[in-house]
Amino acid sequence: KAGVTQTPRYLIKTRGQQVTLSCSPISGHRSVSWYQQTPGQGLQFLFEYFSETQRNKGNFPGRFSGRQFSNSRSEMNVSTLELGDSALYLCASSFVKETQYFGPGTRLLVL
């Protein structure tokens, strides 16, 4: 069974731009969660989607948003990028409320 896939793997943007990251969960998984990892803050939870609805949200500003499609694929969007948004963005999927499996991540660099 294929794992969680994330695209793109690497991305360079400039301050003020917006970015959209994509996540395809493991087949059959309906829950998708997003995390941000930075050297200073470690791994932090952004939000979780289940059946196209946001079910849980971390403590991030409104510039960070996401959505989930009927096929469980998910996207997250960051608007008005700041230098501090440079990070590894990780997506994890699970079957309903079971073990989460992570993708390889998207490394975003904001210049």
Place this chain on the structure above:
Amino acid sequence: DAKTTQPTSMDCAEGRAANLPCNHSTISGNEYVYWYRQIHSQGPQYIIHGLKNNETNEMASLIITEDRKSSTLILPHATLRDTAVYHCIVRVAGGGQKLVFGQGTRLTINP
């Protein structure tokens, strides 16, 4: 979710068993213990989880004390590829999919 305490770093010789401890003294009766590891710049990899019984899979063994206040992850025959940061996490089964990661234990396997 309960907090966990892990040593910052550990070393182990290749071929020996690596024993990684985790304290979770405030764990609740319905919280599972999960272990993930993260190799540099990759997404966290699920290793094993358990509630109160010892668990074993192809990757590792998990030993949970009878009072459930601590646990040990055992990699029976460590290889150089096991060098990674290991995270011990407790979460409620069936609860929200927010995983709270600490700094973990940086395990170095030496040849």
